[in-house]
Amino acid sequence: MATTLSLINSILTNDKYKPILALIKGFRNGVVYGCKVRFPHSLVMTFLFKSGTLTEKLQGILEATYIHAKNLAFFTVIYKVITGALQWLQTEKNVGHIFLAASIAGYTVFGNYNKVNEQVNLYLLSRIIYGLAQxxxxxxxxxxxxxxxFPMFAALVWGIALLLFEYEREILQTSMKSSMTYLYDDSNTWHSLKDFLIYNK
Structure with missing residues (x-):
């Protein structure tokens, strides 16, 4: 046992194996991070807004978690492989390498349309717009x-969001539309104390 651990540690600390080990660790981190981010989000959103049996809800949660974790893992590996290959060809990493590798990985992994990829891409879009402004x-x-x-930023974002919801809601993402319907439309309707305070409708 001690010999096996010693061998593993010698491999892990040997620079010769570092590129391969970085791919394995990147894949592992993609899976872990995807699960940590997606599982609680899917759990809450599914039980708040989705109908169906308990089994259907659990299947949906696990499927979304699997897609998110798998995609982050594969994106990380593809990105690292391409940047590593370009760095090997040109001896040093540069801006073009990063953009090209990330674009190819993004197209390959997050370019397939599904709800998880849509949410991830929209999340990134909002963050990079904010970052580019700074x-x-x-x-x-x-x-x-x-x-x-920041107050003007908040005013602009919420002003546009509610205008779109009130006049062009069919173009909004499904989860956003559901959230806004719950907050702004469903709060206008009730029939008794029960669906006023306890249940939505």
């Missing part, structure tokens, strides 16, 4: 705000 100020492309910009 980067534009940092680089001097946009003037530095004289007042805290």
């Amino acid at each position: 980067l534009s100020v940092k680089k001097g492309y946009l003037p530095k705000p004289t007042k805290e910009p």
Whole structure:
């Protein structure tokens, strides 16, 4: 047993095996992170908004968790393989390598339409738009705000969201539309104390 552990440790600390081990660890981290992020989210959203039997709900939760974990794992591996190959060809990593590798991995893994991929891509889109706005100020492309910009950002986001919900709700993502229907439409309807306070309808 001690010999086996010693052999494993010698492999893990040997730089010769590091690229392969980084792929394995990246795959592992993708699976773990995907499960940690998706399982609780699916659990809450499914039991709050989805109908069906308990078995159907559990199957949906596990399927979404599996897709998210698998996709993050494969994206990580594909990205690392391509950046590693490009770095080997050109001796050092650069901006083009990163963008090309991530684009290919994104197209391959997250380019297949399903609800999980839609949510992941929309999450990333919102984060990069926010980040690019901050980067534009940092680089001097946009003037530095004289007042805290977050309140105006919140006002714009929520103003557009509710306009779309009220007038073009069919274009909204299903989960967003369900959430907004629950908050803004269902709160206008009740028939008794029971569906006023205890049940939605």
